[in-house]
Amino acid sequence: MRSSFDDTGQEDRPVLRFIGRNLSLLAFLALSTGVMLAAYFYFSPASGVAEVVAAGNAAGALSAPFAKPVPPKPILQRLAQSPGPIRIGIISGHKGNDSGAVCEDGLTEAEVVENIAVRVVSALQARGISADLLSEFDPRLEGYVATGLVSIHADSCDNINDLATGFKIAGSGLTDSSQLSICVEDAYRQATQLSYHANTITPHMTDYHAFRQLAAGVPGIILEVGFLNRDRQLLEQQPDLLAGAITEGIGCYLDQIRGGVTIAQSAAPPAAAPPEGDGQ
Numbered sequence: 001m002r003s004s005f006d007d008t009g010q011e012d013r014p015v016l017r018f019i020g021r022n023l024s025l026l027a028f029l030a031l032s033t034g035v036m037l038a039a040y041f042y043f044s045p046a047s048g049v050a051e052v053v054a055a056g057n058a059a060g061a062l063s064a065p066f067a068k069p070v071p072p073k074p075i076l077q078r079l080a081q082s083p084g085p086i087r088i089g090i091i092s093g094h095k096g097n098d099s100g101a102v103c104e105d106g107l108t109e110a111e112v113v114e115n116i117a118v119r120v121v122s123a124l125q126a127r128g129i130s131a132d133l134l135s136e137f138d139p140r141l142e143g144y145v146a147t148g149l150v151s152i153h154a155d156s157c158d159n160i161n162d163l164a165t166g167f168k169i170a171g172s173g174l175t176d177s178s179q180l181s182i183c184v185e186d187a188y189r190q191a192t193q194l195s196y197h198a199n200t201i202t203p204h205m206t207d208y209h210a211f212r213q214l215a216a217g218v219p220g221i222i223l224e225v226g227f228l229n230r231d232r233q234l235l236e237q238q239p240d241l242l243a244g245a246i247t248e249g250i251g252c253y254l255d256q257i258r259g260g261v262t263i264a265q266s267a268a269p270p271a272a273a274p275p276e277g278d279g280q
């Protein structure tokens with residue numbers, strides 16, 4: 001009987017038997033559930049608090065903004081992606097068209113600048129750089145594709161006043177030509193010790209016909225190498241010096257295009273070189 005009771009008891013109440021066997025485990029599960037629920041309700045914010053936190057964050061109270069305004073990076077030159085073969089165009093001012101400025105004794109701007117332009121072209125070619133000597137209205141200028149264009153001119157032979165000395169450079173308004181402009185200006189100033197004559201740059205220079213003829217994206221500058229009157233001795237008798245300076249400036253520009261370095265980095269070392277003492 002007893003065994004049968006036990007048997008039936010065990011058969012009728014398997015759940016109780018299971019609980020009896022695993023009492024300590026079940027007690028642990030119940031306790032831990034209780035602790036977790038308590039922890040959940042203890043740390044949960046009251047309703048509405050989450051919205052308050054979000055609103056405060058939106059106003060920037062809880063964290064620093066992670067989207068700082070960053071100024072756009074200036075475009076220094078547009079050939080970095082696909083430089084192509086290096087080619088430089090040199091316009092010999094007025095060549096093939098007119099004589100340009102003329103001095104009383106017949107010296108012309110066209111002959112003075114051609115003397116310089118020819119030397120620049122051969123110096124570039126001697127460095128292995130493709131260079132074209134172009135006349136003022138050269139047919140090749142229409143859609144001319146190059147790494148850069150430099151047009152060489154000189155200023156008036158009239159004895160205007162004491163200020164009529166120095167050189168000046170105007171860059172194309174259609175393409176960013178600042179790198180070419182800065183390189184040539186630095187090299188020319190250092191070599192010639194001429195002052196930069198910024199205040200006589202005319203729209204005639206900035207709206208130069210060749211700038212409009214060049215292929216899109218080709219940087220171009222027009223360089224007035226000096227005044228035929230007050231700077232005559234330098235212009236007429238030292239074409240090698242002037243051409244060397246212009247070639248140097250173009251070399252600086254090409255280095256920057258090929259090296260992709262900024263103007264400040266590459267211009268700094270040469271600027272600190274010997275001419276500093278002479279300039280004082």
Ligand SMILES: [Zn+2]
Binds near residue numbers: 093
């Ligand atoms: Zn001219």
